[in-house]
Amino acid sequence: MTSSPQPVALVVGASRGLGRQIAIDLARANYTVVVAAKSTSNADKTVPFPPNPNSSQSTISTVVREIKEAGGQAFAIQVDVRDVAQVDHMVKETVRLAGRLDVLVYNSGAIWWSSIANTPTKRFQLMQRVNPEGLYATVQAALPVFERNGWKGRIVVVSPPIYSRFFRGKTAYAMGKVAMSVLTRGLAMDFVREGHKDMAITSLWPATSTESAATEMTFKNDPRSKADLRKATVFSDAVMGILNTPAETVNGVLALDEDFLRKYCGVSDFAKYSVVPGSNPRRIMPKELPVLEVAEQDDEGMRMDSTKIRSKL
Structure with a gap:
């Protein structure tokens, strides 16, 4: 095991798009980064380099090479998040290679x-196995590591705020992504209930369409649509903002990148994020979102714990 003097971040789904950008920017912020995904390659033979970050040429191997050539420290771990054993191995291997785990970012997704x-x-x-089940398995594997750290750490999940319009036209996809946000809210409540003040889990979602492998496919036949795109750096900047905001402030928050940057990071000019200079990308998310809490929020009644009930059987 190599003990890293730097904080360590594991980015799951880091081969391209948003995940790659998050990994690159974490490394620039002096994190040792473990990039995990299914796709690998011989990065030394990738020409031109670096490859298009939203193409199949971009893999965890090329992302590690990018980070190392920029002076950062990174490791690659191949994983299929549908396989719980591989997920467990990924987290154990992260600790073995880097010596610790401080930040977990879950960006893997099927669309x-x-x-x-x-x-x-x-x-x-397939979407359920990659999206909510993959997240659940990854969190389950990581929580014992955070416990050994004295319950100090951060989890960032790429999932949306919960509101009804999100279900329209993509219900099967929405079922899984909203489930990921439910995990965020529920685990945040566990952290509070159990007194883990230095732990936080936050969900983050783009307020506008953002450059990624998905939008690359969507807009490849209509270059004019790129005027509605922002660079992936808007999302990664929001991730960094979350990590630099007190845990109690961001725990359980279902955030949008633009809104978080405005409210907590003092960003008011988003021109630098536009893919087409001078364009004003269309916002795809609501400006106001429903409040999920109810008046009886803290009234649990008689709380059931299945682990305690089963232990008595």
């Missing part, structure tokens, strides 16, 4: 946007 009638069950199952 299929269509009506329920046009979403086959196999496609639905």
Whole structure:
């Protein structure tokens, strides 16, 4: 085991797009970064280098090379998040290689946007396995590490605020992504209830369309649509902002990148993030979102704990 004097971040789903940018910017902020995903390659033979960050040429291998050539420290771990054993190995290998774990970012995701009638069950199952189940397995594997750290750490999940319009036209996808946000809210409540004041989990979602592998496919036949895109740095800057904001402030928050940067990081000019200079990308998320708390928020009644009930059987 190599003990890193730097904080260590594990970015799951870091081969391209948002995940790659988050990994690059964490390294620039003096984190040792462990990049994890399914795709690997021989980075030494990748030409031109660096590759298009939203293409299949960008892999965890090329991301590690990018970070190292810029003077940072990084490791690559191949993982299929649908396999719990591989997820457990990923977290253990992170600690073995880097000596610790301070930040976990879950960016892995499977996408299929269509009506329920046009979403086959196999496609639905794939999204659930990669999105909420992959996140759940990763969090389960990481929590014992954070416990050994004295419950000090951060988790950032790429999932949306919860509101009804998000379900329209992509219900099967929304079911999984909203479940990830439910995990964020629920785990945040656990942290508070158990007195883990230095732990926080936050969900983050783009307020506008952002450069990624998904938007690369969507807009490749319509260059004019790029005027509605922001660079991935807007999202990674928001991630860094979350990590630099007190845990109690961001724990359980379902944030939008633009709104978080405005409110907590003092950003008012977003021109530098526009893919097309001078453009004003269309906001795709609501300006106001529903409040999820209810008046009886703190009234749990008689709380059931299945682990305690089962132990008595």
